[in-house]
Amino acid sequence: MTLALWLFVARALAFPEEADVLVLEDSSFDQAVEEYPYLLVQLYAPWSGDCQKLAPEYAKAAAALKAQTPALHIAQVDATVNTGLAGRFDTASFPTLKFFQKGQARDYDGGLSAEEIVAWVNDAVQRRVKVVNTAEELKSSIAQLGLAVVFFAKADSEEAHMAEQTTSQTKASNILLVPSLEVAQAYSLVQPSLLLFNHKEDTKVQFTGKWTTTKIAEFIKNSKSALVMTDVQAALEYAIHKRSPVLYVFRNETDIEGLFDMLANVANAENQEIRFCYGALTDEKMSNIVSFFGLYSEDKPLAMLFDMRGTTTRKFKYTERSLSEESLSAFIGKWRRGLLTPFYKSEKDGERQGPVMHITSDNYDQMVSKYSKKGLLIFYFTDWCVRCQDIDLGHVYHDLEGDKVRIGKIDVMKNELPWMDIPVYPAVYWYHKSKNPLIYSGDFKTESIIEWVKETCLKGDATKKEKEGKKTEL
Secondary structure: OOHHHHHHHHHHHHOOEEOOEEEEOOOOHHHHHHHOOEEEEEEEOOOOHHHHHHHHHHHHHHHHHHOOOOOOEEEEEEOOOOHHHHHHOOOOOOOEEEEEEOOEEEEOOOOOOHHHHHHHHHHHHOOOOEEOOOHHHHHHHHHHHOEEEEEEOOOOOHHHHHHHHHHHHHOOOOEEEEOOHHHHHHOOOOOOEEEEEEOOOOEEEEOOOOOOHHHHHHHHHHHOOOOEEOOHHHHHHHHHHHOOOEEEEEEOHHHOOOHHHHHHHHHHHOOOOOEEEEEEOOOHHHHHHHHHHOOOOOOOOEEEEEEOOOOOOEEEEOOOOOOOHHHHHHHHHHHHOOOOOOOOOOOOOOOOEOOEEEOOOOOHHHHHHHHOOOOEEEEEEOOOOHHHHHOOHHHHHHHHHHHOOEEEEEEOOOOOOOOOOOOOOOEEEEEOOOOOOEEOOOOOOHHHHHHHHHHHHHHHHHHHHHHHHHHHHO
C-alpha cells in the first residue's frame, strides 16, 4: 500500500460519517479541525429534544455542503460521551454549535433549518479580504473605502489567515491584506502590522494588542468612529455606548473654517483617546445640545467635555476666551490630571415668582442655608410632568403661610445638582435646620402635601422641641 493510500485510509478511519455528517471524538477532534480549514461542529446530547429536532436538518445541510465545489463539511460530537470536548467548549446547553476557521473558534449564530445552516456556512467562508500589492493601489483603496483596516502580513501567514477570520467574524467589507514587505517599509512598518486608516481625517491607528481575532475585532469596533464628528447624534451615541469622552465645540458659522484640522491635530496629539464634535450654533441640533449642556450663547467660545466614564456622567466647561490647539491641549491635560471642577448647569438667577421662590443650582445651597431655619419646602419639577402641573403651589404657600414655611421650586431639566438622582417627579423635600431633608412619599395631591408638612414635618419639630424641653427640666 502506498503512503498516499495509507494517509487516505487513516483519514477515513479517523472521521467516520453518519448521514454525511463527520462524527468526531475527543481523540479525533483536533486532527479534524487541522484537516478542514472551515468546519461547523455540533456538540449534542442524544436525549435532547432540540438536538433530535435538529438532526434531520443538520443531515440535509451536510449533504448540500458536501455536494458543493469545493466541498464543505460539518461535524457532530456526542458531548455526553466526549466529556473532554464538552468541558473544553463550556457546553452548558444542547445543541451547542461552534464554527472553526483555520483552527479559530466562534459561536454559530444562524438559524436551525438546513437552508439557514448552508447559507450561514457559505457566508462564513466567503473571502472578503482584498489583496493589495502596491503602495499606489493601497492609497487608492483607502481613499475609496474612506475607513480601511489594513493587514501588513505575508501571504499564507497566520496573520493573513486572521484577516480572513476577521472578515467572517465582523462581516466587514473594508479589510485589506498587503503581502509586500516593500509596501510595509514604505509606511515605516514591519510585518506583521495592523493599521486602521481614516482617509478623511488623514489619520491612522496601529493595533498593539495580542493577535487574536477577538482582540482585532474589538480594536476595529473601537477605532472605526471618526475622531472628529459633525453629527451630534453619532457623537452622543458614541459617548453613551462606549462610555468614552467627547469634546464638543460650538462656533458661529463664520468661525467654522479650519476647525476640523485643528481638532484632528489635537485628537492625534492625545493618542486618539478623545473624540471631538463641532458645529455652528445656527444648526438646530447643535443649538439643542448647547441648551442640554446648560451653556449660554454669549459664552464664547463654547466648548464642553462630556465624560461618561465610570458610573457617573460629568461635564467640564472650557473657560478660556480663545480657542487654539495649545489651549485645547492644556484644557485636556488639566482634565486628565483631575484639576478641573465638574460643571453643573444652572438657570440664571431668577426673580421670585409670586409667593414661590425660584431656586437654581447656583443659589441652592444659599437658599437652603438661609430659609431652612424656620422651614423650607422645595418642589423638584419638570415642564413636561403632568403631576407637577396638578400641584397648586400658591395654595400650598397660603395654607402654610401662618407657620412661616417658605416654598421654593427648582426645574431639574434646567438645573443640575451634584447629588441629584431623583427617579420620580415631582419630588418634595423638607429642610429644617439640617442638610438632611425629609422626603415626601405620599400621593401628589395638593392637600396631601399640605397635610404631610403639618402632621409630619411641623408636628415632628414641635414634638422634638417638647422632648428637649423636658430633658432640660430634669
